[in-house]
Amino acid sequence: MDEDEALARLIALAGTSVSAAPDPALLRAVVEEASELGARRALARLGLADAAARDDMVDLRQLLGAWRDAKTSAWKAAVDWAVRGVLAALVVGLAVKLGLPGLLR
Numbered sequence: 001m002d003e004d005e006a007l008a009r010l011i012a013l014a015g016t017s018v019s020a021a022p023d024p025a026l027l028r029a030v031v032e033e034a035s036e037l038g039a040r041r042a043l044a045r046l047g048l049a050d051a052a053a054r055d056d057m058v059d060l061r062q063l064l065g066a067w068r069d070a071k072t073s074a075w076k077a078a079v080d081w082a083v084r085g086v087l088a089a090l091v092v093g094l095a096v097k098l099g100l101p102g103l104l105r
Contacts, residue, residue, distance in 0.1 A: 003033065003036065003037045003040070004037065006033055007030070007033040007034055007037055010026065010029055010030045010033055011030060013026060014026050014027065014030055
């Protein structure tokens, strides 16, 4: 019995319930079957239903982690160079203010 058929039978069983309140175990079974079927369909639509999907997801997570590390390193390097530039400009400004270029002539 495939998943579609199992879900259809559970729904039919829930529909034929004589009591006013449906059986909680039956409702839980219907919800579990429906959610499992929906999850499998969603993964199939995304192309992640095959055996290699787990490895693909691991590779994507590693790639994303490497991208985040590279982005963080690039920002740190940019800030480092900006601070060095400001400090160099400050030193040159102080040298000009103190008249050090006149001593070089």
